[in-house]
Amino acid sequence: MKVAVCSAQSYDREFLLAANRDFEHELVFFDSRLSGETRQVVAGFPAVCVFVNDTLDAAVLEALAAQGTRLIALRCAGFNNVDIHAASRLGLRVARVPAYSPYSVAEHGVGLMLSLDRHLHQAYNRVRNGNFALHGLLGFELRGRTVGIVGTGRIGTAVARILHGFGCRLIACDPQQSDECLRLGVEYVPLEKLYADSDIVTLHCPLNPQTHHLIDTEAIRRMKPRVMLINTSRGGVIDTEALIEGLKSSKIGCVGLDVYEQEGDLFFQDLSDQVIQDDVFERLLTFPNVLITGHQGFFTAEALSSIAQTTLQNITAFERDGLCENEVTLELLQGG
Numbered sequence: 001m002k003v004a005v006c007s008a009q010s011y012d013r014e015f016l017l018a019a020n021r022d023f024e025h026e027l028v029f030f031d032s033r034l035s036g037e038t039r040q041v042v043a044g045f046p047a048v049c050v051f052v053n054d055t056l057d058a059a060v061l062e063a064l065a066a067q068g069t070r071l072i073a074l075r076c077a078g079f080n081n082v083d084i085h086a087a088s089r090l091g092l093r094v095a096r097v098p099a100y101s102p103y104s105v106a107e108h109g110v111g112l113m114l115s116l117d118r119h120l121h122q123a124y125n126r127v128r129n130g131n132f133a134l135h136g137l138l139g140f141e142l143r144g145r146t147v148g149i150v151g152t153g154r155i156g157t158a159v160a161r162i163l164h165g166f167g168c169r170l171i172a173c174d175p176q177q178s179d180e181c182l183r184l185g186v187e188y189v190p191l192e193k194l195y196a197d198s199d200i201v202t203l204h205c206p207l208n209p210q211t212h213h214l215i216d217t218e219a220i221r222r223m224k225p226r227v228m229l230i231n232t233s234r235g236g237v238i239d240t241e242a243l244i245e246g247l248k249s250s251k252i253g254c255v256g257l258d259v260y261e262q263e264g265d266l267f268f269q270d271l272s273d274q275v276i277q278d279d280v281f282e283r284l285l286t287f288p289n290v291l292i293t294g295h296q297g298f299f300t301a302e303a304l305s306s307i308a309q310t311t312l313q314n315i316t317a318f319e320r321d322g323l324c325e326n327e328v329t330l331e332l333l334q335g336g
């Protein structure tokens with residue numbers, strides 16, 4: 001099938017082309033993000049392959065449908081950037097990669113925890129500057145700490161497995177309890193109790209209308225003083241202004257972010273020769289106890305290989321008989 005691959009980075013090309021030896025789709029790569037301005041470049045492609053920051057709102061989907069596109073192939077798990085109601089109305093099919101080594105994201109989240117806890121990001125710079133003083137680098141042990149996991153799906157469960165090994169007390173909140181988490185001794189509690197009891201809160205739920213700004217001023221108020229907050233899910237789960245207030249008042253002890261609400265204008269590009277225009281993001285960077293990575297939780301060789309394989313399988317399944325087990329349907333949307 002003729003596939004327009006949007007937001008294509010060199011690594012996307014490398015892994016998709018390698019996997020495509022077994023599929024033989026006609027892949028055409030576009031550097032640009034898909035949006036209202038760029039939709040015309042993919043005119044005439046029956047399949048359009050997109051990533052987390054491509055915009056697929058109703059207007060873009062209407063244009064794609066009118067231009068002859070029939071399939072949106074997401075090369076990610078989250079589908080918050082696609083208006084699924086509009087796609088369904090237009091007869092556009094949407095497929096995603098629901099699972100690709102959840103350990104990639106889970107390990108990255110735990111990496112953020114360990115770095116913040118032991119101030120590794122600060123220690124790295126100090127030692128390079130010949131400063132071997134330890135003042136300000138006092139950490140704490142993860143063993144015995146209470147970690148609250150919001151969302152115990154594939155990634156949240158992988159986080160639970162890892163932190164179980166660290167000897168943490170694990171509590172969680174998820175409308176669907178995970179058998180594996182229960183076996184690990186994870187205690188499911190209401191969100192208020194999770195906030196009240198957790199030394200570390202780590203977010204692994206999808207972004208949807210229910211979870212948009214889940215972490216707001218009120219949620220932060222309910223958390224323990226000096227709480228560590230980790231977000232590797234989607235930026236919109238946190239109200240960034242409320243987060244900054246929480247950091248300024250020292251209610252929040254430290255923050256590890258792999259995602260950011262307005263990341264679409266920043267992440268996945270080298271902007272090192274430009275003045276960053278996002279003042280909220282720049283304010284976040286001024287805090288020494290904030291560690292930000294540019295949405296790289298998924299970025300391992302294992303995950304990229306698996307993403308490429310499943311994305312192309314989805315396209316083949318759709319092309320062969322119009323059925324795809326990884327289709328994003330209205331039922332899936334309603335199920336959260």
Ligand code: NAI
Pocket residue numbers: 077078098099102105150151152153154155156173174175176204205206207210211232233234258259295296297298299336
């Ligand atoms: P999943 O679908 O396996 O698990 C999500 C879990 O969240 C489900 O168990 C669901 O019941 C739960 N949930 C839904 N609403 C909730 C709520 N209001 N409160 C608590 N729990 C709720 O998804 P998976 O694979 O674990 O991924 C989680 C999220 O991580 C994705 O939606 C995506 O946004 C993000 N992600 C980030 C990546 C990165 O590179 N940083 C890469 C892959 C995914």
